[in-house]
Amino acid sequence: MKIGYRRMAKGLASLAILAIGAAFCFSALFPWLSKGVLPTTVLLLTTVITLLVCRTVSAEPSTQYKLADIENARENVKQYEWARDIVDEWKASTASVMAKSRSEIDELIPDLTPGTHYGQNCPHCVGKQSLMGNGQFDWDAERPDEIACASCEMVFPNKEYPETGVLECPKLGQRFTYYETKEELENPEKRNEHALKWLGDQPTMTSFTGHIRDRKVDWARSQCLTLAKLYAITEEPAYAERVVWILDRFASVYPNYLYHSYDGSVADLDPAKVAENMGKIEAEGGSRGGRFPKETVRHAYGLHQFENHSELFNGFWGAGRMSVHGKGSDAGPIFYLAVAYDLIRDAEDGSGNRILDGDAEQRILEDLILAGCRDMEHWVSLSNKGTAVYGLSATVGILRNEPERVHRAWELFQRMLAERYHHDGFYSESPGYSAHNFSNVREAADLLHGYSDPEGYEPEDGRRFENVDMYTGGRFNLSLQSLMRQLAPGRMMPVIGDTLVNAHADILSAEVLACRAGGDFVDLLEIVQDAPLSEKGSEYALWYRPPNLTPTGSAELPLNSEWFPGWHVGVLRGGRAKDNALYLNGNEHNWTVQTGHRQQDILSMCYWAYGKEMATDRGYFSGSGQLLPDGRGGQVWTKSSLSHNLVVVDEEEQATRESGSNLELFGIAPGVEVMQASGHNAYPQCEEYRRTLVIVNAPGGASYVVDLFRVKGGKIHQYNFHSDGIPGGHESLGLQPAEVSETWGKWLERPQSILPEGTTTLTWDNEGVNLELTLMNEADRVILADAPGWRLGTPEELAKPPVRQVLVEYRAEEGAPLATQFASLIAPYEAEASPIRSARMLVNDTESGVVALEVKLEGRTDYIISTKDQEVREYGPVSAGGEFALVSVDAEGKAIQGYLIKGTTLKCGELEIALPAANTTVKVASTEGKTWVLDEELDEHEELIGNYAIVGNGPVTGFQIESATGKSVSVRDYPALPCDSIEILRSEWVGE
Numbered sequence: 004m005k006i007g008y009r010r011m012a013k014g015l016a017s018l019a020i021l022a023i024g025a026a027f028c029f030s031a032l033f034p035w036l037s038k039g040v041l042p043t044t045v046l047l048l049t050t051v052i053t054l055l056v057c058r059t060v061s062a063e064p065s066t067q068y069k070l071a072d073i074e075n076a077r078e079n080v081k082q083y084e085w086a087r088d089i090v091d092e093w094k095a096s097t098a099s100v101m102a103k104s105r106s107e108i109d110e111l112i113p114d115l116t117p118g119t120h121y122g123q124n125c126p127h128c129v130g131k132q133s134l135m136g137n138g139q140f141d142w143d144a145e146r147p148d149e150i151a152c153a154s155c156e157m158v159f160p161n162k163e164y165p166e167t168g169v170l171e172c173p174k175l176g177q178r179f180t181y182y183e184t185k186e187e188l189e190n191p192e193k194r195n196e197h198a199l200k201w202l203g204d205q206p207t208m209t210s211f212t213g214h215i216r217d218r219k220v221d222w223a224r225s226q227c228l229t230l231a232k233l234y235a236i237t238e239e240p241a242y243a244e245r246v247v248w249i250l251d252r253f254a255s256v257y258p259n260y261l262y263h264s265y266d267g268s269v270a271d272l273d274p275a276k277v278a279e280n281m282g283k284i285e286a287e288g289g290s291r292g293g294r295f296p297k298e299t300v301r302h303a304y305g306l307h308q309f310e311n312h313s314e315l316f317n318g319f320w321g322a323g324r325m326s327v328h329g330k331g332s333d334a335g336p337i338f339y340l341a342v343a344y345d346l347i348r349d350a351e352d353g354s355g356n357r358i359l360d361g362d363a364e365q366r367i368l369e370d371l372i373l374a375g376c377r378d379m380e381h382w383v384s385l386s387n388k389g390t391a392v393y394g395l396s397a398t399v400g401i402l403r404n405e406p407e408r409v410h411r412a413w414e415l416f417q418r419m420l421a422e423r424y425h426h427d428g429f430y431s432e433s434p435g436y437s438a439h440n441f442s443n444v445r446e447a448a449d450l451l452h453g454y455s456d457p458e459g460y461e462p463e464d465g466r467r468f469e470n471v472d473m474y475t476g477g478r479f480n481l482s483l484q485s486l487m488r489q490l491a492p493g494r495m496m497p498v499i500g501d502t503l504v505n506a507h508a509d510i511l512s513a514e515v516l517a518c519r520a521g522g523d524f525v526d527l528l529e530i531v532q533d534a535p536l537s538e539k540g541s542e543y544a545l546w547y548r549p550p551n552l553t554p555t556g557s558a559e560l561p562l563n564s565e566w567f568p569g570w571h572v573g574v575l576r577g578g579r580a581k582d583n584a585l586y587l588n589g590n591e592h593n594w595t596v597q598t599g600h601r602q603q604d605i606l607s608m609c610y611w612a613y614g615k616e617m618a619t620d621r622g623y624f625s626g627s628g629q630l631l632p633d634g635r636g637g638q639v640w641t642k643s644s645l646s647h648n649l650v651v652v653d654e655e656e657q658a659t660r661e662s663g664s665n666l667e668l669f670g671i672a673p674g675v676e677v678m679q680a681s682g683h684n685a686y687p688q689c690e691e692y693r694r695t696l697v698i699v700n701a702p703g704g705a706s707y708v709v710d711l712f713r714v715k716g717g718k719i720h721q722y723n724f725h726s727d728g729i730p731g732g733h734e735s736l737g738l739q740p741a742e743v744s745e746t747w748g749k750w751l752e753r754p755q756s757i758l759p760e761g762t763t764t765l766t767w768d769n770e771g772v773n774l775e776l777t778l779m780n781e782a783d784r785v786i787l788a789d790a791p792g793w794r795l796g797t798p799e800e801l802a803k804p805p806v807r808q809v810l811v812e813y814r815a816e817e818g819a820p821l822a823t824q825f826a827s828l829i830a831p832y833e834a835e836a837s838p839i840r841s842a843r844m845l846v847n848d849t850e851s852g853v854v855a856l857e858v859k860l861e862g863r864t865d866y867i868i869s870t871k872d873q874e875v876r877e878y879g880p881v882s883a884g885g886e887f888a889l890v891s892v893d894a895e896g897k898a899i900q901g902y903l904i905k906g907t908t909l910k911c912g913e914l915e916i917a918l919p920a921a922n923t924t925v926k927v928a929s930t931e932g933k934t935w936v937l938d939e940e941l942d943e944h945e946e947l948i949g950n951y952a953i954v955g956n957g958p959v960t961g962f963q964i965e966s967a968t969g970k971s972v973s974v975r976d977y978p979a980l981p982c983d984s985i986e987i988l989r990s991e992w993v994g995e
């Protein structure tokens with residue numbers, strides 16, 4: 004195969020090694036000086052030699068796309084249509100830039116600092132067709148000096164909306180113009196009030212010209228990398244030539260680009276100093292936005308001025324020279340430009356002359372790539388945006404033969420895994436943000452994978468890198484798997500925490516596992532992408548998927564009924580395994596790791612059946628405080644305890660400091676699955692806050708859910724439930740107009756109430772799948788009201804009809820403590836009628852904590868028993884001693900199945916389960932990988948396989964046992980948690 008990249012620069016690499024080698028030889032000659040202090044002369048000599056040779060060490064691409072990756076891509080292009088489509092798409096998307104001359108490109112990339120697209124508004128349609136702070140605009144390289152509103156198509160700049168305002172940066176001599184509303188111009192003393200607003204309600208500079216510069220810079224940056232990739236694949240010099248033009252132009256304007264924020268602030272100071280200041284102040288625990296003299300940070304409406312200083316709003320998180328948010332602000336763009344440089348640095352024109360001349364290369368490296376990298380390395384952050392810096396450090400480290408930078412990237416990557424991921428690989432924020440953080444940090448993993456330190460390099464901590472493996476085993480591998488293990492039916496992300504509704508499985512994580520780790524992951528990729536490898540591939544596949552990669556044909560998606568031991572979320576997939584999923588969101592807040600993007604939803608429930616979302620978590624409205632047209636914050640509702648399927652206590656939000664859940668029961672049997680957890684500090688006024696969720700299989704392939712929720716403490720208990728479906732026949736229940744408190748009244752409309760007698764049954768139609776909710780409690784009242792139907796902050800979504808929200812309410816009597824045991828049945832069905840014929844409470848005793856239900860199905864009666872002890876009690880025909888039991892009796896009264904967990908006895912007629920103990924506790928001597936080595940002999944170990952081992956003192960969690968011997972217990976899928984002892988839950992199922 005013909006490869007255009009020559010290997011001419013090896014000589015330079017040897018020189019660099021010589022330089023470092025010389026330094027070490029020198030220090031060897033003066034051993035008394037080698038303990039950390041080299042003589043100044045040696046340092047100087049080393050520096051001089053290193054500077055001479057540290058331009059680049061090799062002419063062949065060595066960062067994101069190495070020579071082998073390029074060869075791989077070319078082979079994929081040869082063999083596969085999907086690969087050719089990617090390259091064709093690149094060609095089509097660069098047609099416009101290929102038609103431009105160098106001077107046109109120079110003109111397009113502005114001298115003046117770009118503005119922002121974030122939180123901008125269209126003055127023509129804001130409040131009508133677009134939401135305040137969420138204007139969406141189109142920009143086209145063919146008409147680069149205008150933007151058009153995506154909602155009303157109005158084009159800007161526009162005489163009707165002139166940019167009359169001016170923001171001056173006198174020290175560095177830049178000025179920015181912006182639009183002012185008519186009201187603002189007429190009431191100059193109240194201009195902040197009348198200005199268009201950013202996210203929330205702060206006034207912002209609406210600058211069409213700034214927005215256009217931002218789009219131009221973003222476009223040129225993105226074209227630059229695409230052109231470089233095209234050069235790598237095709238070796239056509241014309242592509243490399245444009246890359247050089249763009250890089251050189253950026254190198255000349257970047258030094259003058261000022262730090263500016265997504266809220267329109269600009270720092271009127273040398274940008275390198277701004278970066279240093281922000282990094283320093285944030286590292287000291289101060290503001291993200293640094294600490295600058297007053298008026299150094301300029302804002303069109305005078306924001307961010309404090310008594311003695313000014314701050315650049317939101318620091319690196321929301322400010323940059325080139326880009327203000329997204330992929331690590333400037334980290335992403337500079338990284339892409341560095342990779343583009345790497346791909347073309349040795350390109351030659353048709354006559355064999357190098358396209359990139361020495362002066363231009365010097366500018367690109369010093370004024371753009373290094374300057375940007377130095378700035379961004381001031382931001383030492385494990386946040387889901389800050390992680391984008393690691394890839395930049397690694398790239399520059401490799402390009403410049405500066406292994407310290409590569410080590411820095413690796414160390415921060417490891418810290419991120421330890422501090423921002425749970426021990427089971429789940430990200431500490433949300434499913435949506437797990438995919439987001441991965442998208443920001445994934446290049447760092449690619450860069451580090453296979454990396455070896457240069458010969459002779461001796462890192463300070465003595466840890467040399469040789470062929471680093473980032474993907475086999477370990478927490479990063481688990482994190483990629485977690486994005487599959489958690490999936491809801493239809494390969495959708497479960498809507499938990501700040502996760503957008505209708506988010507599909509993250510195909511990239513599956514692709515990376517398939518390409519890098521192979522084996523069964525190859526099969527999983529085919530399932531997740533829903534197409535054979537030969538027919539579909541992402542850009543990642545183009546570079547990294549071996550052309551001959553083939554699935555084994557046997558693996559399936561790892562969708563199990565399980566408790567995720569670090570994330571503290573449980574999922575039952577019983578009933579129709581392929582399209583059912585019932586999640587118990589145990590959750591936590593700042594208990595074991597730093598958590599963000601979680602919601603006040605400890606012990607909330609969400610449920611999919613027959614492939615449809617039946618009981619919903621509302622999802623993620625917006626991460627930026629965006630307001631509804633009426634001024635309420637949409638995210639306030641979607642994250643609130645009040646909008647989740649859980650028990651709200653005293654009409655308050657759950658706590659968000661050091662709170663979470665402890666796992667108590669987890670059991671899986673052929674006809675029934677159960678999980679139980681209790682809240683820790685969720686409502687500090689409650690001594691008990693415990694939920695038990697059960698899926699019971701019913702005849703004819705149906706199933707139903709039993710939901711028990713025990714609450715003790717507080718004065719008001721409201722069991723909260725809602726479904727997105729259309730309510731059916733609720734009007735026939737004798738609804739009366741009702742009042743709700745101001746807290747609820749802020750979000751619920753048309754409240755009506757029922758005074759229940761016996762059970763109350765409500766139904767919904769979810770696009771052809773019915774849902775029946777049977778409330779077993781004779782509560783003080785049941786409220787039905789309209790709750791917001793929207794789940795996202797878009798005008799179309801806001802137009803959706805409301806959903807029906809149910810509150811089952813108990814209020815404490817004067818002076819008496821309140822204890823409630825809620826019980827409900829949730830039955831989905833596609834058939835004519837619900838699988839449940841009738842149901843009643845047999846026992847509901849808050850004193851002992853016993854709840855027992857009788858559920859009548861077609862030809863079968865189920866007895867469901869939940870207690871907090873092992874005392875033997877009678878329930879109809881059943882005698883049970885244990886914390887959870889189920890017995891099914893046929894029409895003739897014969898027991899046909901029985902299940903017992905954490906108990907010793909269950910009897911019904913001839914059916915009998917007798918266990919020697921409710922659980923088995925054994926001491927642990929040591930923990931190695933997935934195995935606990937025991938300190939005492941484990942009896943009957945074979946019977947314990949498949950059961951859950953409960954561990955930890957808080958959070959208490961659990962692992963499913965995969966294998967056991969008399970001396971050890973090994974768990975499935977995750978590293979076992981080190982502990983002193985484990986409690987193995989005993990359980991047994993008998994049935995036909």
Ligand SMILES: [Zn+2]
Pocket residue numbers: 125126127128129132133152153154155156157
């Ligand atoms: Zn508009």
